Amino acid sequence: MDRITSSYSLIPSTELDANPTMADLWQSNNAAYLSQIPTTPNNNNPMQQTSPNNPSLQSLPSANLGYARRYAASKPPYSYISLITHAINGSPDRMCTLSQIYQYIQDRYAYYRQNQQRWQNSIRHSLSFNDCFIKVPRSSERPGKGSFWTLHPDSGNMFENGCYLRRQKRFKVKDKTKDPNKSKTTTKDKIGNLNLNKSHSSSSPLSDHTMGRLDSPGSSPRQASASESLTLPLPSSYYHHPHHQYSQIQSQTNYSNETMPMIKTEYHHHPTSSSIYTPPNYDPNNNGLQYLTSEHNPQYFHGIDQTTPSSSFLHQIAPPGTFRIEDLINGQPDFKSFYSTMTGHETTSNYLDTTNPNAYYYNNNNTTNPPSS
DNA sequence: CAATGTTTAACTACTC
DNA sequence: GAGTAGTTAAACATTG
8 A cells, every 4th residue: 555545634735845755656646637737827828727627726726726736636534434425415315326426436536536446446345345335226217237325224423423534433233143154244134134123213214125235146145044035125116206205203323332422313204205315414515524513513623623632533633734624614715725626616615515416416427317306 | 348246355543 | 452443455246
């Protein structure tokens, strides 16, 4: 693993400037994207200010260009799991195909326009490996390759602690069927557990109809377990009308770790509604980062942007003067230029703009068109 | 055949 | 230092 790809921090320009090796790596790893950023902006030549792929670059103040180049070169401070979660939560019906997830990530983060084979393999691994992601088979009305992916209804807010790099506790389906012959959870285990743990989410579309992992036997043949026989496909109406409504009755996620908040999630299904399935506490205007505010997490913000942050944030906080989480929250100019550079889009919100679903989910050929509603 | 999906393994980094 | 979360690579199966 090279130094660049293993670094999540937003590299301070001084560090890059003082370290030719890092700078060289950075240049080589981001050559394609960096070519879009003019090194010496020419205000008299609009052609040099605008990138076809990243038109927002034209609005970057010249003084910020060097900074922007370095922002773009840095790995976003989000784990793959959080990126996938953002993609799913940002989709109109809370379901994404793999290609949509890819598209979401590389549209928003210039860093992921390179080395696609590497990170896309990691995305696929994360989807398969983590219980919080559930595969939803396609219906005959929505043919295509690959399934949809959604979040487990009980996964709750996995980033409630404000850390988008490392969850405090990995979400695991409870009461897994223990198979002495297998040391790790299998796909079928997930399916079975999804059905065996309906007690507190009995109205969930996932647990009622078992959205997950029904369609593919996977690469490792195994005998069907008793739990598999319990699985049922989703009702066809689900696919016909992806915009179902599940209103939140109570929000509570159970974690085995006592230090985690006790939040249980329950959904009620309103089959006749044209609204959408809404994860607990989901804010459509904040796209998965809704909890990254001092309002929601006052306990985590006392140490932010201070010279001696709380230990739980040590690994998240860039050195003073580089990246400040408060800037991200408050939409400070630095962050907005960062956002523009990373994403190629302007933003007027604190973070990700989810007001225009066309921007991501329906602008590639692999996806369905947005609902005309 | 390429995209998608699953699994294993090795590794790094973080938490306790 | 042990345990855990996340990343990366790789092999392999499945699917459209």
